[in-house]
Amino acid sequence: MTEPGRRLTRDLMAARIAAEFGDGWVVNLGVGMPTRCSDFVPEGRDVIFHAENGVIGYGRNASIEEAGRYVVNGGAQPVLLEPIASIVHHADAFAIIRRGLLDVAVLGAYEAAVNGNFANWRIAGRKGGGIGGAMDLAVGAKQVFLLMEHTTRDGRPRLLERCALPLTAAGVVTLVMTDLGLFEPAGDSFRLREIAPGFTVDEVRQLSGAPIVPVPDLSEVTV
C-alpha cells in the first residue's frame, strides 16, 4: 500500500513524546524506541531518567568511548550520567517504581486499546515472552505513554478496540505516540490530538482498528 504522507521518523516520535515531560519529572524509558527520548529533552527542562537496572539521573545516549562500559540505560545502551546521578540495585530500582515515584513510563507496545489496555510482552501462538520491567512500570508509574508503530509490518492495525494479545496491564495508558500521530485512549475511541503531516483523519482511520475521534483543533505533529 502506498501512503499519502511520510510516516513520522523514530526520532521525531521520541522527540514529540519527550516534549510532554514536565520539569522535574522522573521518567522511565522502555527498551527500543523509548530510550531515544533522553536525547530530546526540551531546553530548560530538567528530566530525571530512571532505568530498571538502578541507574538514576542519566542523560543522552552516547558512544561506548564517551560513556565508558559501566553506564547503560534500561536498553543496555551506553548513556551519560547527569550530575544528580545515583545508582541503586535492581530491587531498589523497582521499589522506586512500585512506590509511585515515576511520573511516566514510556513503553513500546504491540497493541494498544481504547480502554487504556496494552500488550507488549507476548506474541500470539508462542510460549514465553519478554515482560522485562513493563508490568511493574505499568502499575507503578503515574502515567504510561506508548511509543509504537501504528501498524504491523504486514499492515494490520495495532490501535484496537480490544487487545488480542495477552495484556501487560489494563486501563493504564494515557498517551499513544505512533508514526501516524498522537492519540489518547478515550474509553470507546482514540482521541487524535495531532496527526502526521500529509495524512488525513480518514487515512489514519483506515489504518486503525478502533474509532478515531480527532480533536476540533487538530494540528500536525511538530516538535
Add this chain to the structure above:
Amino acid sequence: MTEPGRRLTRDLMAARIAAEFGDGWVVNLGVGMPTRCSDFVPEGRDVIFHAENGVIGYGRNASIEEAGRYVVNGGAQPVLLEPIASIVHHADAFAIIRRGLLDVAVLGAYEAAVNGNFANWRIAGRKGGGIGGAMDLAVGAKQVFLLMEHTTRDGRPRLLERCALPLTAAGVVTLVMTDLGLFEPAGDSFRLREIAPGFTVDEVRQLSGAPIVPVPDLSEVTV
C-alpha cells in the same frame, strides 16, 4: 542471703561466652552485658560482629575519642571497626539475620526455661516493652546464647521450668551463661556444664527454679 562463693563478674561471663565463638563465626551481641563480648575474642580466632544498625565487622569497645561519633554497636556504644567492616541499612541488617547468616546471637534475658524458651522484652504487669532485635535474632540465628544474672535483685530465680513472662521466642536457647555457671537447656532440666568457683551444685540448685543436672566431669568456670 550470704553466698559461699563470689558470683562471676560481668567481664568473666562475657569472656567465657566469647570463648565459645568459633573461628569465622558471625555473631550478634545484644544490648547490655553481651556487648562486652567483643572485647574478649580468643587470640587467633576471627569473629565477625554484626549489629542491628547495619555495622558489620566491628571489634572492641572504645572511647568516643578513639572510635569517633559515627561507629557504634547494637547497644549504641562506640566500637572500633575491623578491616573487613562494611555498613548496611537497618532492613538489610535484619535481612542478614533472617537469612540465617548469624552463627550465634548473644542476648540478655529476664528468664530462661529448660525447654529453650526465654523472655527478655516485657516485665510482668506493665504495658509495652522493649523487643529490640531479639525476636528476629532468636528465630534467625543458628544458636541463641543467653548472658544473664542467675537471680533477680530480690533473689528469685531466673532459670525456670517454664517462663512466666511473655516469651521472646520458644525453644531456641542453646547455652545460658549466668553469674553462677554455664548451663544448657536440656528439655526437663538445665545441664550444668561449669560452675562458679566457690559454689556447690546444691547451692546453685537452691538459687534456681528448675532441675539442675551437673555434667559428670563438672569443672569451674574459667576462661
Add this chain to the structure above:
Amino acid sequence: MRSKVVGSFGEAVAGIEDGSSILVAGFGEPGTPHNLVAALYEQGASDLMLIANGAGGPREDGIITTGNLVAEGRVSRVILAFTASTHPSRQTPLEKLHEAGEVVAETTPQGTLAERIRAGGAGIPAFFTPAGVGTEVAEGKEHREFGGRTYVLEEGITTDYALIRCWKADTFGNLVFRRAQRNFNPIMAMAADCTIVEAEEIVEPGELDPDLIHTPGIFVQRVVSIPEAGGRLTVPPLMPAARGRQRS
C-alpha cells in the same frame, strides 16, 4: 535542577499538620535528626503518629527529643521496637500515657519494623516474616507455613513525613550516611511522602560519587544544612563503651 535546600529548621518542618504520621530515624546518637525533632517540637503539631526505634524520656538537660512530644501529649499513636524502659524504676512518659490509655502503642520486633518500612517504601503492602511467631506480637495476625516453617503476615508502613539525618547531601537531595548513621535513614527516606533531611554538609550535584550515594534524591523533598541553619551536630551523648562502664 531546582534546589531542595531550605534555610532553617523551621522552614524544613513547615506544614506538618496535626494528625500527621512521622518516621524518625536514628539508632542511638548516630543518624538521629535531633535538630528537626526540636523544630517539630517548636512547630506545635499534635495528634501525631510516631514510628521509630524508640522514644526516650525527656532529658534533664533540656535538650528536646521525641520524648518531649510524647510527654506533652502531642503523640497519639506510636509503633516502636521499644515502648518501655527495661527497668520499671525508669518509667518514661510514653509508658505512663500508654498505661493510661492516652497513647495507642504498638511494640514490634525491630527487624519487622525495619522490613515494614522498607516494604512500604518499596510499594509492597504486606509480607510474611518468622519473627514473633509464638509470641504476643503475632497474636491475631495471619499465620502461614512455607517450607514447613510458620510465618506471620505483617503490613508495609508509609507515612506523611520522615525526619532524616545524613552526613553529606547535595542540593538535589542525594544523601550519604557515615558509618552507623545509616541505620533506619535510607529506608525511612523511601517510605514517606515528604522526606526532610538535616545534613552535616551540603554540596553541589556532581560532588558525590553516584556509587556511594545511599539515598537517591528522588526520595527527598527538603534538605537543611545543620551548620548553616545554626543547628547542633551532636545532642544525645553516645552511650559509654561497655568495657569502660565496667572498669571505671
Add this chain to the structure above:
Amino acid sequence: MRSKVVGSFGEAVAGIEDGSSILVAGFGEPGTPHNLVAALYEQGASDLMLIANGAGGPREDGIITTGNLVAEGRVSRVILAFTASTHPSRQTPLEKLHEAGEVVAETTPQGTLAERIRAGGAGIPAFFTPAGVGTEVAEGKEHREFGGRTYVLEEGITTDYALIRCWKADTFGNLVFRRAQRNFNPIMAMAADCTIVEAEEIVEPGELDPDLIHTPGIFVQRVVSIPEAGGRLTVPPLMPAARGRQRS
C-alpha cells in the same frame, strides 16, 4: 581472616552439582559474570535451574553464555523476565525447548523477579505486589486487597549458587560494583547459599571504604580475580546507543 580467593574460574565453580539452582546476575554487559558462566559450561553440570533476567541465544562468535547451557539441554527449568525474543524471526534455543516441553519456563515481571530474589535473600518467604494483576502471570496466584487495591502473592527465591561480577572485591568478599554493574548482583549475592564472584580487581581488607561496600563479605563464599585467572574483562558487546543506531 581466611581469604576466600580461589585461583581459577574452574576452582570457582567446582562442586556445582547436577540439579543445582543458580542465579546469574547482569543486565546487558555490565555486571554479567561471563567468565564464571563459561567455566560452568566447561564444568559440565546439568539439570540446572537458571534464574536470571534473560538467557540469550548462543553467540555466533563462539563466546559462551547461559544460552549455550540451555542449547545443550543442561538447563531444565528457568525463571526469567525474558523467556522469548521480541521477534518471532529470532527464536532462541530456550524458546524451542520451551515449546517442545523440554524446559519448564516461568516468565515473570522483572520487578517481581528482583523482589523475589531480595525477599529470599532477606528471609522473607512471600510478599504481595501489584505487578501483573489482571494478566496471565497472576493466574492461579492468591490475590488480596490492601487499601482498596489488588495485589498478588509472590514467593521469595533462594538458590544453591549465585554467579556474580563486581568491580572490586577484598579477600573477605566485600564487594563494590561500578555504575550499572550493580543491577541484580547485590540481591543475588544475598539469596544464594554459595555466592561465587568474579572481580575485576581484588584488594586487601581495609582498602575498601565500609560506607561504599555494596555487598558485605558475609554473603560471599568464593572470589576469583579476572585478570589473575586469565579471564576476559568484557565479552558481550554493549548495545549500540539508541541515537547512534538511528543516525548511522
